Amino acid sequence: MRTAHSVDAVRNAERELMARLPEGALMKRAAAGLATACAGLLKDLLGRVYGARVVLLVGSGDNGGDALYAGARLARRGAGVRVVPLAPGRTHPGGLAALLAAGGRVAEDPFEVLATADLVLDGITGIGGHGGLRPDALPVVRAARGGGAMVVAVDLPSGVEADSGEVTGEAVRADATVTFGTYKPGLLIDPGHERAGALRLVDIGLGPYLPSVPELEALQHADVARLLPVPVGESDKYRRGVVGVVAGSARYPGAAVLAVSGALRGGAGAVRYVGPGGEAVLARFPETLVHEGPPSGAGRVQAWAVGPGLGDGSWAAAAVADVLAADVPVLVDADGLRLLAERTVRERTAPTLLTPHAGEAAALLGVDREEVEAGRLAAVRELAARYGATVLLKGSTTLVAEPASGSASGSASGSASEPGAAPPVRVNPTGTPWLATAGSGDVLSGLAGSLLAAGLPARDAASAAAYLHGLSARLASRGAPVAADDVAAWLPEAWRNVVG
Template structure:
C-alpha cells in the first residue's frame, strides 16, 4: 500500500532530525544529483547541460547543492536565482565548484533563451512543500520560456506551485518528466492536479518513517493489496454467501444502464444479481444476462417510501441510481432505505439517486456515493457546501456531511471514507473510459464488493482499480475507443492479471 503525507506531517517528521543536526539537505542533494546523472546518461559530453531554477528556500538549496556535486563530477551545471534571497550555502557550493549564478531579474529574454538552448535538463527547485497554487507575475515569463524550450524538467521534491497536501496546481506550473521527492511521498503528488505535473515519481529515503506517525494523509492500493482484499469464495461457498446484489436501475429513458450495472456486478463475481426495474428494462437485461433475477416494478406507481423488497429474498447490498432520472421514485426510496440502515446498511447511490439525497440524510461508511465532478458540485450546493473546492476537499466535505464514503470519479479517483479515515486515490484507468455507461459498470462492480462484505472505503478503491484496469484492456491501454459493455466483459481478465501468482 502506498502511503502519502501532508506538508504538515512531513515538516513535523523532519523537525527532530533537523534539531539533531542531521544533514537532510546534503543527503537529498546527493540523491538528486544521482538521479540527474542517470537522466543525462548518453547525453552529449560538451557544454552545460543542467540548469537549476533555484528558489529562496531549502528546495532551492537542494538544487544548488546537487548542481555543485554535478560540477565536481564534470557535468555542466548552472543556476537561475528566482528570488532576491537564496540559500547561501548552496550558492557558495556551486560557485566554489565553478558554476554560475544568474539572477533572474538581470537576464534579458534573449539571455534566458540562450541558457535554455544550452541545457539538456532543467531542475525545478523554485518551491517545495511550501508551494501554493499561484505563480507570482515576475516568474510567469520564466516558466513560459522553459515550456517553449521543450527542455525536460526534473522536479525537486514536488513541482513548484503545487499544493503538497491537496494537489491543487497553478495553471502555469511546469510539467515534470520526473520528480525526485524526499523523505515521504506527498499527498498532492497522488491527487488531481499535482499528479499530472509530477511525471515518474522517485522516493528518496531520508529516515523520516519513524517520525511520520501511523496515519498518513492519503492511501493508494496496489496489486498486492487487491490480492488480500478481493473476496475469494471458499470451497463450501454458495451463491448467497458470495453476496447478493440488488440493482434499482434502468428506466424507459435509459434502459441500457441496467444491463451495464448488472454486467459489472456479475463479471466482478456476485453470487446473485437481482434487478428491480420495469418489465421492458428487465427484458433487455435478461437477453444480455440470463443469470440475473428480475423483479418487475412500476416506478410511476411505486410508493416513494419503499422499494417493496420484502419478497425479493436475501440482499447483501443495494445499488440505486444507474439509469434513473432524479424523479424516479426508486431513487428516493433507495436513498431512504440506505439512510435508515436497519435492513440495508451497505450499498451504492449513483446517478439519479444522488439527486434524492437531502440535507437531513445520514448514511454509514458502507454506503458509497459515486458522483462525477458535475454531480458532486450539484450535491454540494444542495447540502450547503462550497462546490468549487479542489476534488479531495470536495469529496471529504461530502463524506463529512452525509456520513457516506464518497467515490469522486475522474482521471484520478478520489475516495473520502465516511468514517473520517485517510483519503484514497487511484489512478488505474484511461481517458477512453470517459464514455457513456462506464459509470454504470463501476456501480455494479462496487455493489458486488460491498455485498461480499468489504468495508466501504476498501470496496471503493478495489472497484476503481478493477474498473480502470478493465478499461485499459478494453482500449488496448488507451490506444483505441471502448464502449461500456466491453469494460464489463474485461473485468475477469483484469482481475486475473492482478490475482495470478508472480512468476518464479
C-alpha cells in the same frame, strides 16, 4: 502502498531528524538522491551525464538549496550546470558556493541557456509555497517548457499546493518530480498530479518520525489482492453474497445492462435486478434474477446498488427510498444521488457508499462544479462528513473518503485511524483518460455494489472497485478508445492481473 503526509507532518519529522544529524546533512542527503535521479534521467535521455546541459531555476528557500547541491554533484560528473537565481541576494549561500566550487556558473542570459538545456531543475518554491508562480518566474518557466528540455521538479512542482493538489495560478508542468521522505498529497491529486509527471521518492530517513496514519494512501496490486473476495470449497452463490441492482429506465435501458455487467464480475454469487430494463438485462445476461419491483420484494440481498439511468420519475424516487430503508449496505450513484436526502443517509445504520462525479458532488454540496474540480480533496472530505457516508468521488483522480469513526453511515472499515478521526483518503492510481466515456460509471456502480455484497467494508469495496475498473480500462484501451462494455468485459483480466 504509497502514502502521503501533510506539510506540517513533514516539517515536524524534518525537525526531529535534523536534531539528530550534523547541520546541513539532511539537505545534502536529499540533494544526493536528487542528483542520482537526474543522472539516471540524463542517461535515459542522452546516454550520458558528461557534457549534458543542466539549468537550475532556484528560488530563495531550501528547495533551491536542494537543487544547487544536486547541481554541484552533476557538475562534478561533467555536466555543464548553470543556475538562474529568481531571488538574487537570497539564494541559498551554501548551495551556491558548492555549485560554483564544482564548476557550475550563474547564467548571464537565462533564456539563452534554457533554449539549449537538456534538463531543467525546478527549485523555485517547495512544499511551503502557496499560490501560483510569481510574475517574475513565469517567463523563465515558459522558456524551459518551450526549449524542449526535460523539466524535473524538486519535491513538488512550483505553484502546486502541497496539501491538496490545488493550482490557484500558473504552475510548473514537470516531466518528473523527485520528492523526499514521503509523497505529498498534491502529487497524487489532480490538478497537481498531472503537473508532476513521473514520481520518484527519495528516502532521506523521515520514516520513523512521520505519523503512522498518513493524510492519503494509494493502493497497489498487492493491497487490492488482499481485499478481493476468494470463494472456498463450501461456497455457494448465496454464501458469496447477492447484490441487488436498481438501474435503468425506458429512456436508459443500457444503464441497467452495464450496471449488471459490472455486478456479475464483482465477486458476488448472484445478481438480482429490479427495474424497467429486465428484458434487456435477460437478453444479455440470462443468469440474472429479475424482479419488476419494488426492491424490497425482490428477495434477500447483501447489498444494493441503485441509481444508474433511473431518471427522476415517481417510480425512481420510490425505489431509491425503498433501497435506503434496507438494513444492508447501499451504493447510490447517478440519478439516485438526486433523489436522496442528506437526513435519510445520515440516519441509516448500515453503510452507505455515494459515488458522484464532480457535477453531482457540486449539487450535493451546493457549490459550483469548478470549486469541486479545483479542490477535490476538500470536496470529498466534506461530502463524507456532511452525509455520514463513504464517498467515491469520480474523476481524473478518483478519491475515496470516509467520515470520522462514529459518524452515522458507512464508517465500518476496520481502518487503523485514531478513535474519532477519519481514516486516510484513498486516491486511485489506475485508469486512462479514455475511461471518460458514457456508461463507464454504471459498470463501476455494479462492480462496487457486488464487492459490498461479497462482504467488503464500504471503503475497501470502493477502493478495490475503482482500482479494478481503472486497470480494466487501461488493459482494454492500450492507447485506443474504449466503450463501457469493453471495460466490463476486461474486468476478469484485470482481476487476474491483480491477484497474480
